[in-house]
Amino acid sequence: MSKPNNDGYYQAYWPRGVRQQKTRALAPRLNSLEGKTVAQLWDYLFKGDEVFELLEEGLKKKYPGVKFVSWRDFGSTHGGDEKDALAALPKRFKELGVDAVISGMAC
Amino acid sequence: MLRASAACEAAGYPTSSLTCEGFFKQAAATSIGLGMRNIPLALVPGHIGNKSKDDLRRDILGVTMQAVVDNLTVATTAQADSSEPGARDIVVKGAFAEVNRYFYEHELADGLPIVPPTRDAIEEFLKFTDRQPDEMLGVLLPDRRAATVWNVAVNGVMAGCRPEYMPVLIALIEAMCDPKYGVEHSGNTPGGDTLIILNGPIIKELGFNYLQGALRDGFLPNTSVGRFWRLYLRNVAGFLLHKTDKATFGNTWRVVLAENEDVLKSIGWPTISADMGFKAGDNTVTISRYTGGGSLSSVTGSTPEEMLPYLADSLVKFNNWQITFTTSHGPGTLRPLAVITPIIAETIAKAGWKKSDVQKWLFEHARITAHDFERQLRDWNIRGVWDLKDDVTHGRIPKVFYESDDPNRLVPIVWKAEDFMIAVGGDPLRNNAYVFGHNGFLGFPTAKKIELPKEWERLLAAQAI
Numbered sequence: 001m002s003k004p005n006n007d008g009y010y011q012a013y014w015p016r017g018v019r020q021q022k023t024r025a026l027a028p029r030l031n032s033l034e035g036k037t038v039a040q041l042w043d044y045l046f047k048g049d050e051v052f053e054l055l056e057e058g059l060k061k062k063y064p065g066v067k068f069v070s071w072r073d074f075g076s077t078h079g080g081d082e083k084d085a086l087a088a089l090p091k092r093f094k095e096l097g098v099d100a101v102i103s104g105m106a107c
Numbered sequence: 108m109l110r111a112s113a114a115c116e117a118a119g120y121p122t123s124s125l126t127c128e129g130f131f132k133q134a135a136a137t138s139i140g141l142g143m144r145n146i147p148l149a150l151v152p153g154h155i156g157n158k159s160k161d162d163l164r165r166d167i168l169g170v171t172m173q174a175v176v177d178n179l180t181v182a183t184t185a186q187a188d189s190s191e192p193g194a195r196d197i198v199v200k201g202a203f204a205e206v207n208r209y210f211y212e213h214e215l216a217d218g219l220p221i222v223p224p225t226r227d228a229i230e231e232f233l234k235f236t237d238r239q240p241d242e243m244l245g246v247l248l249p250d251r252r253a254a255t256v257w258n259v260a261v262n263g264v265m266a267g268c269r270p271e272y273m274p275v276l277i278a279l280i281e282a283m284c285d286p287k288y289g290v291e292h293s294g295n296t297p298g299g300d301t302l303i304i305l306n307g308p309i310i311k312e313l314g315f316n317y318l319q320g321a322l323r324d325g326f327l328p329n330t331s332v333g334r335f336w337r338l339y340l341r342n343v344a345g346f347l348l349h350k351t352d353k354a355t356f357g358n359t360w361r362v363v364l365a366e367n368e369d370v371l372k373s374i375g376w377p378t379i380s381a382d383m384g385f386k387a388g389d390n391t392v393t394i395s396r397y398t399g400g401g402s403l404s405s406v407t408g409s410t411p412e413e414m415l416p417y418l419a420d421s422l423v424k425f426n427n428w429q430i431t432f433t434t435s436h437g438p439g440t441l442r443p444l445a446v447i448t449p450i451i452a453e454t455i456a457k458a459g460w461k462k463s464d465v466q467k468w469l470f471e472h473a474r475i476t477a478h479d480f481e482r483q484l485r486d487w488n489i490r491g492v493w494d495l496k497d498d499v500t501h502g503r504i505p506k507v508f509y510e511s512d513d514p515n516r517l518v519p520i521v522w523k524a525e526d527f528m529i530a531v532g533g534d535p536l537r538n539n540a541y542v543f544g545h546n547g548f549l550g551f552p553t554a555k556k557i558e559l560p561k562e563w564e565r566l567l568a569a570q571a572i
Contacts, residue, residue, distance in 0.1 A: 007202035007203045007204055008202055008203050009200070009201065009202060010200070010201065010202070010203065010206050010223035010225050011197045011199075011200045011225055011226065012197065012198060012199050012200070012206045012209070012210070012223045012224050012225060013195065013196065013197055013198065013224045013225070013226070013229060013261050014192040014193070014194070014195075014196045014197075014198045014261075015210075015215055015224060015258060015261045015262050015265060015338070015342040015343075016191070016192075016215070016250075016252060016258065016342045016343060017194065017247075017250075017252035017253040017254060017255060017258050017342075017343045018191075018193070018194050018252065018253050019140075019191070019250065019251055019252055019253075020246045020251050020252065020253050021140075021142040021251045022142070023139070023142055023143060023144050024116075024117065024142050024143055025143075026116050026121070026143060026145065026146070026147070026182070026183070027115070027116045027117075027118075027119045027120055027121045027122070028119075028121065028182070029121050029179060029180050029181060029182045030121060030179055030180050031180065032180060033176065033179060033180065038179075039120075041108075041111050041112075041115075043108050043111070044435065044436060045436075046127070046155045046156060047155050047156070047163070048125070050160075050163060051125060051151070051155070051163070051167055051171075054163070054164055054167040054168060054172075055167060055171070055172055055175060057168075058167070058168045058172045059172065059175070059176075062172075062176070076436070077108065077110075077111040078108065078111075078436070079436055079437045079438070079548065080437040080438070080439070080440050080547075080548040082110070083286070086110065086111055086114040087114075089111070089114060089115060089118065090114075090115075090118040090119075090120075093115075093118070093120060098120060099120070099121075100120060100121045100122070100123075100179045101111075101112070101115045101120050101121070101122040101123070102122070102123050102125065102149075102175055102179075103108050103109075103111045103112045103115070103122055103123070103124045103125065104108060104124070104125030105108060105125050105126075105127070105151070105155065106108045106109065106124065106125065106126040106127060106130045106133075106134055
């Protein structure tokens, strides 16, 4: 004998919201790091200072003409004033002749 | 970090984002919400906090460096967009169990059964607002989805709320959307959870528990509204465990804390709502994220001076690493919360003390040595900035943090007395307290007024029948 079904019938709606941003393409990549200026951006977390020092050492060995702008020149990218700090970056990059960015640390 | 990378990519600068192994999935999911499907990541094997100098050198030069070069010089192909349902689409039809299976399998539920959000149920909620269903309340990261009156109602139904809670739910999402709160940080490592504090006549009108067991599940409004908050974080903001929500441990959602306004009125102390700038009698929600906390048993004494040292000591102990939000990381945003029971508040008030007097006393006494303060940030949390002298000298933090070179001088854990938040609730006749460790700017206290519909009283009366 089959059991009576008292589990109801429901038409349930999607609980999410529509995404508000179309995806964008990434910036064009460089041909090489040789002769380029790379900015270091740091959120002041997880030994980024030591990591940037190592990367700088290794990349300079591989690309003798590469230059770096230290994270000290930008301040933290993660904090109470994050929005203003990020908005100011493009202008600062232009002033410093930056070509590419290394950003850390997600841990 | 990834938000910085997205801003740089958008401005035309190629980036490489240094990402520890455990964060790869989160970074990939977050990238989509930032409008780029493939922000390039450079792997840092394992976790950086536990590497020796030699291991760090080996991994960065042997693994991470080549990934950085590839990130900056090799173009990658973005994956195609996946199609999603529309804002008002029915996504499943069937019995209770089928609906629940669908919602769970599609990561739309929290592991408990949900109430199926049907048209009739949603419309009952929409009756309790004068706003249009499609009105957008904001856009939420990491998914960058629209928060609307409609999807507030849908998630309210799912959480088991009653329709008349709708004005509270809308105010909560307005607070969640406020940039000051910082919802985008809700998936961070410490796994802090939001506490909702409710004020106003609506506490009694909707039957919120504000007495014994004020922070425990068991009362429909307190529990279901707390669950709604977490469901909305999941479904609309987009925080999913093992993806965008990287809480190391985390907690179940917190139930709503309703203040005991009768007691506050009788002793002449302001409510949390008044502290946040609202008028007495306003219905409000105040949200903030707390990394944890604990109960203080038997706060004994008959004067403030006898009782408050215990509270000060616990505020310091439950806000240990969180002092990173006092200096270093979002400086000045630490707002520890102490919830004290009515009998403690009444005993303090009997001595003629106002709430502001308690805050001043705590500011003077909830202190640690400068040595311990700096050690926490320098040696234990590996923060980038930890030198109090340097911070004060450069005007980044108040002078009180560096009044001498004595490493044993006592320094406060917050910038100013009113940074300590004090709420009154819980069992009226027990002399206990509960102290919360705060998450700083990663969930800063934010309050909103609850707007009631014009027909509130009539609608509420109809629900009671």
